[in-house]
Amino acid sequence: MVAFFAKKGVIDKVIVLENIHKYFGSLHVLKGVNLTVQSGEKVVIIGPSGSGKSTLIRCMNLLEMPTEGKVVVDEVQMNAPKAPVPALRQSIGMVFQQFNLYPHKTVLENLTLAPVKIKGVPLEEAVTSGLKYLERVGLQDKANAYPAQLSGGQQQRVAIARALNMHPKIMLFDEPTSALDPEMIQEVLDVMVGLAGEGITMVVVTHEMGFARKVADRVIFMDQGQILEEGTPEHFFINPTHERTKLFLSRIN
């Protein structure tokens, strides 16, 4: 697996989506999406509910299989026969709206389980890096707590640390603060702003425009299964092109 990635050298396009279509039965949810994410880039995806944002981000690690089109990660087409999907998936961290922590495992066990079981990392090494990531999200003192003993914001920070402990090349976030009480949103956003500052490649579906403004290199507005408009945060806040974009932004701000 290491050799698989090592032979590639420097790769600046981490994910390339080419003409992605997705149907659920007869429902045409993604209608020809093209998107390239460069190494180190922070892409924020916004758009109305039901526009296909989750489906799109889930296509990036094949949690959803596109009906048509290509998903290319590190120059390897992932939705091709014999593609090394598990190896590639390990290089993509994902954080969901629901934290999905293992309730009967401690915080630290939540962090070490996948590296040890899936990647074969020695436990001691997974513990050392796990504690480092817990410190990064401000929760080193919670290593031995159980998820139910933590607030929602703390649980989501653990979920972020857990994804990081797989040492991903890219982090995907699907509305990571949408299930949180308002007073806990900022602590999670602060962690994400910190990660962005460290140069991690990030794709974030969020309605948090303050975050987009601070962090995004590029904002993508999705509507009805297509990318309707993309640009810098400034473009969106000062002069969006489409009426539907204006309407959406006026409703969430």
Ligand code: ADP
């Ligand atoms: P968003 O994240 O922008 O709210 P989604 O990608 O979740 O949008 O959903 C886009 C559309 O696809 C919606 O109409 C939704 O009901 C539908 N959809 C999403 N997942 C499934 C699924 N597993 N089966 C059937 N329809 C789905």
Ligand code: MG
């Ligand atoms: Mg969604």
